[in-house]
Amino acid sequence: MELSLSNLQIEILLTLVKIPIVLGVIFTIVPIMVWLERRGSAAMQDRVGPVQAHVFGFTLWGFPHLVADAIKFFTKESFLPSRANRFYFTLAPAMVLAPSMLAFAVIPWADDIRLDTWDTGLGYVWSAGKVVLEEGLVIHNSIARLEAGVIYIFAISSLSVLGVILAGWASGSKYPLLGAVRTSSQMLSYELVLGLAALPIFLIYASLEPNQIAQRQGEIIWFLWIIPLPKWGFILQPVGCILFIIAAFAECNRSPFDLPEGEAELVAGYHTEYSGMKFAMFMTAEFVAMITMSALISTLFFGGWQVPYCNTQCLQTFFVKILPADMWQLSIHLTAGLQVGMFCLKTAFFLWLYVWVRWTVPRFRYDQLMHLGWKVLLPIGMANVVVTAIVMAIVYFR
């Protein structure tokens, strides 16, 4: 039996398959992040953390607490403050959650897969033969492929600022409004730094598409002419990397930039008046933004899905060498699998960094935060762009 599908049909089909899988993964990682935050912070602070919730007597290291959290969020009374604007109050959590989730759409978790005739190689998915494809089908290992991918991420993330302002204003009370104003001004300021820190990366790798940036980080450069290093972003742009990481922390309102949610200062900032599922949406939005930012940091500066010193070509030839001839198609899947593993490892490291830094550093006062964003990081970012451009011009025109 032979099935003939056009490239477009394949792409639509695959996107429809990818979306629920990626959403599922993200919404699984969010509770795991909550668990990591609680138990990791407890380990760092010489305490035990929540381990009371148990399943038939098995404490399971505190994981049942995540289920307990979910139950709590679903069953809590969801009320509306008397002075709140009902429509915007209900809309605001969605406006914060949606951009965070959308921004993940262009992030690649493995390299493109080039196929002609697709014999799955695993033997059991299509038991009756092959699917015949058009020439040069390329499967993109991200939900969407946009030429201006990273710009899309920055643009969509900026929309969540709107959601925050809406949440604060529509709550109809003072603390949320103050918190929302602070949050929005903080997020705006650090958006600038984020963009400026990423700009030299676009110059160096000559692309805005995250997958191409990740691909071009597979080359080797020779540090001091003798040490081979992968051409990763943080090696070519250490200053930019640090700036980006700092701005990513500020974008997600995470310590040390979490004054908007500082309990001592502002009760709970812009989500004071929210309870139950709406609050859960805010929390989820924060963690999803963290996941997106971690994935972005690892893609722009740390090679994304790149295995160090082995680019896709190298990995595929390696697998072809060690596999018998009738399993050669499997090399593509094995390579992709390895790359997905690397991507997950790097993203997981940055997610851990988010938690780690939160419990290490005291939070910045609001004016210190603003001073840092505008008077320190922005000039450094601009200088970084100028210096990079000059160096690139010299190298290119030599």
Add this chain to the structure above:
Amino acid sequence: MKNNNGWKVNIYLWELVKGLGVTIRHMINNLTGRTKRATIRYPDEKREIPLRTRGLHRLLKRPDGGARCVACMMCATACPAECIYIEANEVEPHIEKAPMRFDIDLLRCVFCGYCAEACPCDAIRMDTGVYSLTGYDRKDMVITMDKLLQGKGMEGSRPDDLPPKTLPGVFRAPGAGEHKH
């Protein structure tokens, strides 16, 4: 925003890394078991309390079984929270004064220990070591004489036949001070 830290500290990045080192060291030591975490898992584990901790009160008995208390009202008078209520009566044939009712309102009690210090007969002590008192109603939190007489001192506390050390001058040996007739 000047401070005296110098520019190397104000860059903050190296300080941050040092801080991260402290945190990760704590975490690794806690996870590998090199340091014990400070949490006490109440109620499975309880903190060890000193012997002098003032817990729930108890009334002590004479060798013959009756309460030592002679209803002199010194504890009720000394109590700053006015939580002790005593009604006295004589007990035939030989005891001039003994409490008929001895109630302590535990919700008023501040556990200061003045009643135990004031008592001239070492009749009331606060060495049970019970510090967790619960009840569903305010009525349930008033402890009566029968419960008070059932109390036991905690492990290692002063034995029942020895008086408290705070009142050497008014010690009466067991058996002394019984009425002679």
